[in-house]
Amino acid sequence: MHIFFDVDYTILSFDQILRRGTVEVFARLVDEGHQVYVWSGEGVRWGVVRGFGLEPYVSGVFAKPLGDFANGLRRFRVSPVPEFVVDDYPEIVSYFGGFHIQEFFHSRDNDDELETVYEVIRDLANGGHVDHPRWRPRSPECVALLEASKLGTGSEEGLG
Ligand SMILES: [Mg+2]
Structure with a gap:
């Protein structure tokens, strides 16, 4: 799957600590x-990606995008279309499907949420049943967007 992670309060705290397990x-x-x-x-956060050895x-x-996602x-110019997003902002998770992660605001609140994210993705990828309360399925709009992008028609134009 194409898995998209948000930065602020998802993998990075307000005081610039990388969340445990990233x-x-x-x-x-x-x-x-x-x-x-x-x-x-x-914006494009190469500084965080390189600075924490994620590259x-x-x-x-x-x-x-913060709204009007398609x-x-x-x-x-985001490509490919996300198939699973991890974000502390619920609206984007409800659109693309994924995991609405608990906000990681301060380093003292560091936790094992990313391990839970991993387990949910692993279960989904294995065709298993996912019933975690913070997992969200893809919206019908996003399903259509993904199908169009895979067919190489219409809405995929300009994504690359
Ligand atoms: Mg965030």
Whole structure:
């Protein structure tokens, strides 16, 4: 799957600490055949990706639309279409499907949420049943967007 991680309060705290398990979970996901991307409402965050040693695991770094997601992907040239997003902002998770992660605001609140994210992705990829209360399925709009992008028609134009 193409898995997109938000930056602020998802993998990075307000006081600039990387959430526990970020590197390990990225490495395991890549090892299991997934592609990991990093995107942010603040823009293209190569500084965070390089600064915390995430670059070897990351297939792309993008600016993240905060609304109007289908057009936003085109506007910010995000490609491929996300298949699973991890974000502390619920609306984007309800659109693309993924995991609405608990906000990681301060380093003293560091936790093992990313391990839970890994387990949910692993269960989904294995065709298993996922019933975690913070997992969200893809919206019908996003399903249509993904299908169009895979067919190479219409809405995929300009995504690359
Ligand atoms: Mg965030």
